[in-house]
Amino acid sequence: MINQxxxxxxxxxAPIVAGLDPMLDYIPEQVQEKAFEExxxxxxxxxxxxxxxxxxxxxxxxxxxxxxxxxxxxxxQFGLPGLAAFKKTVDYCKEKGLxxxxxxxxxDIGSTSAAYAAGHIGRVQVGSKSYTPFDEDxxxxxxxxxxxxxxxxxKVCREEKKGIFILVKTxxxxxxxxxxxxxxxxxxxxxxxERVAAWGEEAMGDTYSYVGAVVGATYPEMGxxxxxxxxxxxxxVPGYGAQGGKGKDLVxxxxxxxxxxxxxxSRGIIAAYRQEKYADFGAEQFGEASRAAVLDMVQDIRGxxxxx
Amino acid sequence: MINQxxxxxxxxxAPIVAGLDPMLDYIPEQVQEKAFEExxxxxxxxxxxxxxxxxxxxxxxxxxxxxxxxxxxxxxQFGLPGLAAFKKTVDYCKEKGLxxxxxxxxxDIGSTSAAYAAGHIGRVQVGSKSYTPFDEDxxxxxxxxxxxxxxxxxKVCREEKKGIFILVKTxxxxxxxxxxxxxxxxxxxxxxxERVAAWGEEAMGDTYSYVGAVVGATYPEMGxxxxxxxxxxxxxVPGYGAQGGKGKDLVxxxxxxxxxxxxxxSRGIIAAYRQEKYADFGAEQFGEASRAAVLDMVQDIRGxxxxx
Numbered sequence: 204m205i206n207q208x209x210x211x212x213x214x215x216x217a218p219i220v221a222g223l224d225p226m227l228d229y230i231p232e233q234v235q236e237k238a239f240e241e242x243x244x245x246x247x248x249x250x251x252x253x254x255x256x257x258x259x260x261x262x263x264x265x266x267x268x269x270x271x272x273x274x275x276x277x278x279x280q281f282g283l284p285g286l287a288a289f290k291k292t293v294d295y296c297k298e299k300g301l302x303x304x305x306x307x308x309x310x311d312i313g314s315t316s317a318a319y320a321a322g323h324i325g326r327v328q329v330g331s332k333s334y335t336p337f338d339e340d341x342x343x344x345x346x347x348x349x350x351x352x353x354x355x356x357x358k359v360c361r362e363e364k365k366g367i368f369i370l371v372k373t374x375x376x377x378x379x380x381x382x383x384x385x386x387x388x389x390x391x392x393x394x395x396x397e398r399v400a401a402w403g404e405e406a407m408g409d410t411y412s413y414v415g416a417v418v419g420a421t422y423p424e425m426g427x428x429x430x431x432x433x434x435x436x437x438x439x440v441p442g443y444g445a446q447g448g449k450g451k452d453l454v455x456x457x458x459x460x461x462x463x464x465x466x467x468x469s470r471g472i473i474a475a476y477r478q479e480k481y482a483d484f485g486a487e488q489f490g491e492a493s494r495a496a497v498l499d500m501v502q503d504i505r506g507x508x509x510x511x
Numbered sequence: 512m513i514n515q516x517x518x519x520x521x522x523x524x525a526p527i528v529a530g531l532d533p534m535l536d537y538i539p540e541q542v543q544e545k546a547f548e549e550x551x552x553x554x555x556x557x558x559x560x561x562x563x564x565x566x567x568x569x570x571x572x573x574x575x576x577x578x579x580x581x582x583x584x585x586x587x588q589f590g591l592p593g594l595a596a597f598k599k600t601v602d603y604c605k606e607k608g609l610x611x612x613x614x615x616x617x618x619d620i621g622s623t624s625a626a627y628a629a630g631h632i633g634r635v636q637v638g639s640k641s642y643t644p645f646d647e648d649x650x651x652x653x654x655x656x657x658x659x660x661x662x663x664x665x666k667v668c669r670e671e672k673k674g675i676f677i678l679v680k681t682x683x684x685x686x687x688x689x690x691x692x693x694x695x696x697x698x699x700x701x702x703x704x705e706r707v708a709a710w711g712e713e714a715m716g717d718t719y720s721y722v723g724a725v726v727g728a729t730y731p732e733m734g735x736x737x738x739x740x741x742x743x744x745x746x747x748v749p750g751y752g753a754q755g756g757k758g759k760d761l762v763x764x765x766x767x768x769x770x771x772x773x774x775x776x777s778r779g780i781i782a783a784y785r786q787e788k789y790a791d792f793g794a795e796q797f798g799e800a801s802r803a804a805v806l807d808m809v810q811d812i813r814g815x816x817x818x819x
Contacts, residue, residue, distance in 0.1 A: 226622070227637070235638070244638035276623045280630035281637075282644030283595055290591060308619055310653065312683040312749075315532070315584045322588035329535070329589075330543070330552035336590030345618065347655045348681050349688030373656050375620040380657030380706070381699065386692040391699070395689065 204340045204366045205408035205415070205437060208302050209462060211269030217501045218457070220304060220439070221264060221493075222469025223257050223292060224274035229474040230256045231486035250284035253277070256489075257292045260473055261299060263490035267497050270302040270340075272439075272467055293339055304439065305339035308370065310352050317355035324367075325359035341366040343417055343439070346395050353402055360406045360413040366437075367414055369402070371395045371429060374419025374442030392418075392425065396432040403436050411437045411463070420452055420466065427455035430463070438464040443500070444471030450507035461508045472496050512648045512674050513716035513723070513745060516610050517770060519577035525809045526769070528612060528747070529572060529801075530777025531565050531600060532582035537782040538564045539794035558592035561585070564797075565600045568781055569607060571798035575805050578610040578648075580747075580775055601647055612747065613647035616678065618660050625663035632675075633667035649674040651725060651747070654703050661710055668714045668721040674745075675722055677710070679703045679737060682727025682750030700733065704740040711744050719745045719771070728760055728774065735763035738771070746772040751808070752779030758811035762819045769816045780804050 212218050227235065227249060235252045242248035261271065273296075278289035296303050309319040323342045326333045344356055344367045356367050372382055372392040382392045396416065403412030412435045418426050420442035430438065438456050443449075443466050456464035475481045475496035476489040484492035520526050535543065535557060543560045550556035569579065581604075586597035604611050617627040631650045634641045652664055652675045664675050680690055680700040690700045704724065711720030720743045726734050728750035738746065746764050751757075751774050764772035783789045783804035784797040792800035 224623070226626075239638055244640045246635075246637065246642055246644060249635070249637040274619075274623055274626075276617070276619060276626040276630070280626040280635050280644065282630065282642070283591065283598060285630070285644070286594055287591055308617070308653075309584070311582075311584060311616055312681065314534075315582055318534075318582075318584040318588040322584070322590065322593070327554075327557070327588050329554065329557040330547055332552045334554055334590070336554060336588065336593070345616075345653050345655055347653055347678060347689060348683055349685035349690070351683050351685040352681075370655060373620065373660075375656055375659050377657035377659040381655060381703065382657070384694040384699065384702065386694055386699075391689065391692065391694075394692065398688070 204302065204364055205411045205413050208269060208437065208465070209411060211302060212462065212465065215267060215269050216505065217268050218461070218465045218504060219268050219497065219500055220270040220272045220465050220467045221260070221268055221472045221497065222272045222274060222306070222441070222467045223260070223473065224277045224469040225253045225256050225473060226277060227252065229470070231476070231489050233486065246281045246284040249281045250288040253281070253285070254288040254291050258295060259490040260493045261296055261301070263494045264472070264497050265299040265301055267494070267501065268301070270304055270465065271296045272304040272306050274306040274469070290337060293337060302341070303339045304341040304343070304368065305337065306343050308343050308345050310345035310348055312348060313351045313355055316352050320356045320359040324365040325363055341368060343368045343370065345370050346398065350398070357402055357406050357414065365413065368417050368439040369395070369399050369414065371399060371416040372418045372422055372425050374421045378419065393428065393432060396429045399436050400433040403433065407435070411435055415439055417441065418456065423452040423455050430456060430458070439467060440464055441467045444468045450503035453504060454507055454511045457508060466504060468500055471500070512610065512672055513719045513721050516577060516745065516773070517719060519610060520770065520773065523575060523577050524813065525576050526765070526773050526812060527576050527805065527808055528578040528580045528773050528775045529568070529576055529780045529805065530580045530582060530614070530749070530775045531568070531781065532585045532777040533561045533564050533781060534585060535560065537778070539784070539797050541794065554589045554592040557589045558596040561589070561593070562596040562599050566603060567798040568801045569604055569609070571802045572780070572805050573607040573609055575802070575809065576609070578612055578773065579604050580612040580614050582614040582777070598645060601645060610648045612649040612651070612676065613645065614651050616651050616653050618653035618656055620656060621659045621663055624660050628664045628667040632673040633671055649676060651676045651678065653678050654706065658706070665710055665714050665722065673721065676725050676747040677703070677707050677722065679707060679724040680726045680730055680733050682729045686727065701736065701740060704737045707744055708741040711741065715743070719743055723747055725749065726764065731760040731763050738764060738766070747775065748772050749775045752776045758815035761812055762815050765816060774812060776808055779808070
């Protein structure tokens with residue numbers, strides 16, 4: 204799957220992933236109203252609004268980008284109907300040829316991580332049959348429990364040719380509270396980065412490993428160091444746009460050939476219609492506004508990479 | 512909810528939580544076969560087997576213990592039907608008067624943690640209505656992202672009088688890989704413990720905080736230190752039994768009055784019928800075997816606390 208991701212980035216020229224993290228708040232009133240007419244102001248109604256919103260955006264941007272990243276929390280908050288909308292979104296995006304990164308940030312002791320790995324990127328056995336329940340292409344993984352919490356994911360990556368992105372340095376303001384603390388003179392995120400590189404050796408694709416890393420756009424200097432520590436890890440970079448990251452901040456995350464990283468934007472794409480810049484589209488044309496935002500983002504990042 | 516947990520531990524005399532982490536493998540054949548007859552060898556069939564297995568065990572042990580801890584991964588691995596069985600299990604245990612600790616180990620950047628908090632221990636707004644989707648009493652939380660990933664959970668704890676247990680030192684063999692690394696001469700888990708104590712001050716119950724900690728039974732010396740660092744944090748202690756922890760190892764996690772910790776056993780209780788010790792019950796009487804295992808565990812822990 205990492206080979207396919209690299210291939211699709213080359214095809215589209217867009218090292219970009221659209222974060223499908225729909226808060227109800229982002230969803231235009233007409234979409235919410237229609238869903239509530241059918242299902243009432245219920246969890247089912249919220250899930251339907253989320254799904255219709257996603258579908259419209261995906262229909263307008265699928266040809267421009269290689270991948271989407273649905274954040275499962277935004278679905279899980281609406282309980283079982285919300286998780287059904289997550290699954291529907293994953294399936295629909297895959298039908299459209301998009302690579303799906305499930306942003307699930309799971310991680311636990313070995314047997315439990317094995318269950319998450321089976322449910323999200325692997326197979327689960329039921330009697331004589333086997334199933335692929337959520338069937339994302341990549342997922343994000345939390346490393347706090349160490350190797351035996353990560354190994355079950357590695358095993359499934361090798362078996363299924365799927366991938367993971369391990370949290371190394373997250374984009375949020377307080378990520379430094381633990382991640383930046385010095386151990387033998389070096390920050391924790393560097394040690395995690397070294398482990399990511401080592402884990403990655405056990406699950407290599409053609410050029411990059413099935414094991415990638417999450418490093419926030421908001422910390423470009425750290426991105427530069429981590430790029431060196433994990434040369435074969437693809438870096439998933441959140442924090443562009445709404446969280447403050449800009450095109451030029453992203454350069455250190457990429458290799459010289461313009462590969463090696465993929466930048467996520469969520470709100471900046473899916474709620475573009477609410478920005479002054481795209482206000483002319485209006486709430487009715489929210490999908491078109493998202494398309495314009497993706498095109499602008501491609502230009503911003505390509506420009507920055509060309510002028511590095 | 513922390514006050515209720517303390518109260519129920521006093522009532523039952525059992526600082527014990529039963530981990531409802533049903534691998535299919537643990538479920539006796541007659542239960543699986545019956546579920547497969549009705550739903551086929553499908554995810555629905557697996558979910559039904561899990562639910563029937565849980566129900567039988569809960570029916571046999573609910574009066575002995577204060578709480579249960581379903582591990583969501585074991586349900587999530589069976590996709591949407593699995594998660595429906597999780598929800599059914601949570602609801603049923605609450606009907607039985609049990610406190611439910613959702614072992615979900617979530618944690619993300621602020622807005623995303625807020626969505627997890629809403630979905631699992633809080634409320635989500637849909638138009639003019641509000642819902643409590645999963646409605647656990649406590650959940651487990653991963654601290655790797657720092658304060659702004661934890662604060663949304665604290666907020667919901669205060670609003671809803673619910674609780675969280677934050678991962679401090681996990682029970683697995685490689686937990687030391689990052690958690691034990693020295694920062695200014697002290698291991699990371701101690702720094703996390705200090706933060707847990709500080710976060711806890713912001714959400715206090717009567718004697719204990721709504722903010723507890725997870726510390727593995729497999730590390731009693733560290734438990735002793737952490738007990739002192741976080742005097743008002745209830746400690747959820749996994750790793751008893753199958754993972755290697757014994758009654759006498761648990762003493763350091765408790766205060767002198769025998770309160771302050773709650774010990775989890777999963778396999779040791781739910782798959783008791785497969786142990787030589789309880790083999791006489793046979794697979795047909797698996798619920799009775801679980802009951803016997805709980806009674807033995809209560810005796811082991813009480814004995815250890817009385818002889819401290």
